[in-house]
Amino acid sequence: DSDTLTIINKNAADPLHKNEKIPLSFSSAFNQVNVLYQSNAGDIYIGTLLQGLYIIPHSLQNMYDKKQWLHISVENDKALPSNNIYAVTEDSNGIIWLGTYKGVCNYNPKTRQAQAVYVSPKQMVVSDYIIRTLCTDADNTIWCGSDNGLYLIKNNTVIKTFRNDETNAASISNNGITVVFPDRNKNIWIGTKAGLNLFNKTKNNFQRFTLQSGLPSDGIRSIQEDTNGHLWVGTNNGLVKFNTSDKKIAAYGIEDGLCSNQFGTNAADRDNEGSLYFGTNNGLVSFRPGN
Numbered sequence: 398d399s400d401t402l403t404i405i406n407k408n409a410a411d412p413l414h415k416n417e418k419i420p421l422s423f424s425s426a427f428n429q430v431n432v433l434y435q436s437n438a439g440d441i442y443i444g445t446l447l448q449g450l451y452i453i454p455h456s457l458q459n460m461y462d463k464k465q466w467l468h469i470s471v472e473n474d475k476a477l478p479s480n481n482i483y484a485v486t487e488d489s490n491g492i493i494w495l496g497t498y499k500g501v502c503n504y505n506p507k508t509r510q511a512q513a514v515y516v517s518p519k520q521m522v523v524s525d526y527i528i529r530t531l532c533t534d535a536d537n538t539i540w541c542g543s544d545n546g547l548y549l550i551k552n553n554t555v556i557k558t559f560r561n562d563e564t565n566a567a568s569i570s571n572n573g574i575t576v577v578f579p580d581r582n583k584n585i586w587i588g589t590k591a592g593l594n595l596f597n598k599t600k601n602n603f604q605r606f607t608l609q610s611g612l613p614s615d616g617i618r619s620i621q622e623d624t625n626g627h628l629w630v631g632t633n634n635g636l637v638k639f640n641t642s643d644k645k646i647a648a649y650g651i652e653d654g655l656c657s658n659q660f661g662t663n664a665a666d667r668d669n670e671g672s673l674y675f676g677t678n679n680g681l682v683s684f685r686p687g688n
């Protein structure tokens with residue numbers, strides 16, 4: 398919802414009836430949730446469009462009591478590049494990384510201190526620093542997808558940049574990065590505004606999958622993995638099952654029961670029982686592959 402966090406108890410007899418709706422705004426200002434993330438410690442991080450980051454500590458007896466939530470914004474922590482937060486990930490040391498409209502910072506839950514890492518000069522809005530997606534790989538490297546390329550951060554330093562090269566078919570397919578996803582075999586998949594990419598660590602390049610490969614759209618919006626290791630990819634024109642072994646593609650649309658063909662950016666998750674969830678512009682899609 399634009400200004401409401403809805404919590405659904407899917408174990409209830411009627412889960413859509415027994416939900417909790419929490420207005421997020423402490424004031425009357427308009428707000429919007431961009432990203433939700435639960436850390437390994439159990440804390441819940443809520444990245445918003447205008448009001449920065451809310452943190453629901455796992456130790457709270459009543460998680461619905463907003464007065465006990467932590468709130469980080471540019472007004473109370475200058476290390477946060479922007480109140481517009483698009484992405485959250487966690488490294489192997491328990492440090493939380495935030496991708497924002499003006500760069501990347503990290504946050505230490507123990508000290509409750511943020512640290513600027515990759516920030517736009519003079520707080521300018523520059524496509525290189527508009528960070529839409531983050532992930533942490535097996536080597537504790539932070540992958541940052543921006544509106545102008547892919548950046549790798551190690552030890553708080555950018556160590557590698559990938560951008561599209563029109564003369565090189567093994568370069569990333571597009572500079573508009575929408576999602577970066579690590580699968581269970583430690584492969585890194587990158588969704589862009591023009592194609593899906595598989596990173597080849599040995600050759601330091603990419604294998605592309607596009608309309609020509611069988612995708613229903615080049616616009617990749619979300620990626621999630623099922624319990625069999627297959628990828629499910631939300632696009633601008635339907636949902637794709639991508640077999641990572643033989644690279645076969647199966648596409649699904651409204652005619653197959655989806656509520657929409659238009660999927661939300663990074664709005665995907667998997668629960669402990671193997672059910673997948675995808676956000677669309679017309680509601681939530683939920684299913685368990687194989688059922």
